[in-house]
Structure formats: structure tokens, C-alpha cells
Amino acid sequence: MSESRNQDSYAEMLAEVQAFHTKHDFKGTGGEDLTYRIALMAEELGEIAEAVTKGKPVEDLAEETADLFILLIGTAIAADFDLKEAFWEKMEKIQSRKSKMINGRIRVSEFRD
């Protein structure tokens, strides 16, 4: 990774993940197949769960969360949608939702009751 990159920039993250896909020709080798990517994301989610349930150091949780984040950005590349735009649209939507305590935990959702 270049030292001159702005690490706070989503555009830079996207460019780095795109470079990773290009380096390994993910598009031409099944790496951008959405069904395969869902399996990879589920695998990383399992590693996140393991980091928590096995009481591993927070660095492990951070690494596995980064793995999932990289896959999410890559999935946006594979399916050709703008994840940054989707993020801000969704945040706007959920910021207006109501919350409820359910079994001692807060839940923010579109409650239809």
C-alpha cells in the first residue's frame, strides 16, 4: 500500500480492493461469483463469531472484521453497485427508525405491530 494514500478515503479503499481483484483476475477466475462470495462472507462472519465466543484478543476481532469489510467492498465491485452511496442511503433510512427493547436488548427496525 502506498504511504501517500489517504487511509480515511473510501475511494482509496475501493481502489485497493479493485487492485487486489485485478492482481488475481477475480473477474475471470470465479472470484467475483456472488454465490461464492456469499460463502466467503459467511466464513468470515464465523471467524468474527469465533473471536468473540472464544474470548480471543480484540486484535483478532479487528482482523476478522477487516476480512469481512474487504469482502463487502469486493462484493460491491463484483455486483457493480456503489457501496458508499448504499451506506449513506441506508443510514438515512435507519436513523429515522424507532427502537424497542426486546429481551433486554435494543432493536432498531421497521416494526409492524
Ligand SMILES: [Mg+2]
Ligand atoms: Mg478471516
